[in-house]
Amino acid sequence: MDKVRIGSIGLGRLGAQHAENIATKIPNAELVALCDMDTAKLKETAERLHVSKTFTDYDEMIACDDIDAVVIVSPSGLHTEQIEKALASGKHVFSEKPLGTTVEQCRKAEKAVEKYSDKVFMLGFMRRFDDSYRYAKAKVDAGEIGNPILFRAYSQDPEKFIAGSIAFAAHSGGAFLDMAVHDIDLARWFVKSEPESVYAIGGCYAHPEFGKYNDGDNVSCLMKFQNGAMGFLLAGRTAPHGYNIETEIIGTKGTLRIGSVPQKNLVEILDSYGVRKECSENFLERFEKSYVEEVKEFVDCILNNRKPDVTVYDGSRVLEIANACKRSFETGELVKI
Incomplete structure (x- = not known):
């Protein structure tokens, strides 16, 4: 096999980006099929990326013999079922996060991956593929900061996009599931341990609309890991300055900071506002290469x-x-895992 023939489902913001990446930026991949319920968007994307096969039915796409692998960028609640079906049809599977929206769904996905162990399955935790995070991880693994004792992470979406966040709130699963999963994954990756207890707080400080979904526009969590390390996460939707992803790992011999000053690039602007740096607009811009x-x-x-x-x-x-x-946030109580 010289090239992996891929069918991709979902043409939302990230789905459209994945499709374009596969079609234009990955030499050993060929985008041969697209699937989406929006026929107009499906047609436009297929024509622009020169994809000959289009589907509005996922089952029809994975039945296609011309496809070796499936990339799943559909709504979160569909991931597990689509993972199972694709593996059963003999396809390799890449799925965007989250794996599922419930623990039961995740267990089903585990069983499917175990059953079809000859196939490749991969989950999209893209921050692990960011150059800065990889560089920091290598330093932690080499012992350059000693033993990690605190992992701190901020994930903040811009206030300018709050309307989209509110519209998606009913299906997002809440800020911890929708936003903080990347920070939770990084915490486990850097600290090399699992949380044993969590305590979460937060609220609807600017947008009460999130309250009816037992969610907040800004939420935070303190974690204790099995090896004694500490973790602190903030997931916010109201950053006035732009998309802000900031991470710090404090060790017994040193500290690493990634993105402590959020910025689009290394350019400084000197104008009537003073000296300033621009921020990335969204996750697609900040993690363009990682995807x-x-x-x-x-x-x-x-x-x-x-x-x-x-x-x-x-x-x-x-x-x-x-x-x-999420349970701790809703109950106000410490939750042991």
């Missing part, structure tokens, strides 16, 4: 018959932790 690199890894695993480091069990564990954070 390419993670699918490259998926394709390389297929071509070289190996398994990726990001597994189905990472997806399950992160969901369990995110759900524990």
Whole structure:
């Protein structure tokens, strides 16, 4: 096999970006099919990316013999069922996070991956493929900051996009599941341990609309890990300055900070406002390269018959932790995992 033939489902913001990446930026991949319920968007995207096969029915797409692998970028509640079906049809599977929206769904996904162990399955935790996070991880693994004792992370969406967040709130699963999962995954990755207890607080400080979904526009969580390390997460939707992803790992011998000053690039603007740097607009801009690199890894695993480091069990564990954070936020109580 010289190229992996891929069918992709979902043409929302991220789905459209994945489709374009597969079609134009991944040499050993070929985008041969697209699936979406929006026929106008499906037609436009297929014509622009020169994709000959289009489907509005997922079952029809995965039945196609011309497809080796499926990339799933559909609504979160559909992921588990679509993972199962694709694996059963003999396809390799890359799925965006989350693995599922319930622990029960995650267990079904685990069983499917175990049953079809000859196929490659990979979950989209793209921050692991960001150059800065990879660089920091190598330093932690080399012992350059000693033993990690605190992991701190801020994930903040811009206030200017709040209307979209409110519209999606009914289906998002809440800020911990929708936003903080990436930070939870990074915390486990850097600290090399699992949380044993979480305590979450937050509220609707600017947008009461989130309250009817037992969610907040800004939420936070304190974690204690099994190895004694501490974790602190903030997931917010009201950043006035732009998309802000900030991470700090404090060790016994040093500290690493990634994105402590959120910025689009290294340009400084000197004007009537003073000296300033612009921020990224959204996750697609900040992690543009990471989204390419993670699918490259998926394709390389297929071509070289190996398994990726990001597994189905990472997806399950992160969901369990995110759900524990959500329970703590809703009850105001410490939750032991």
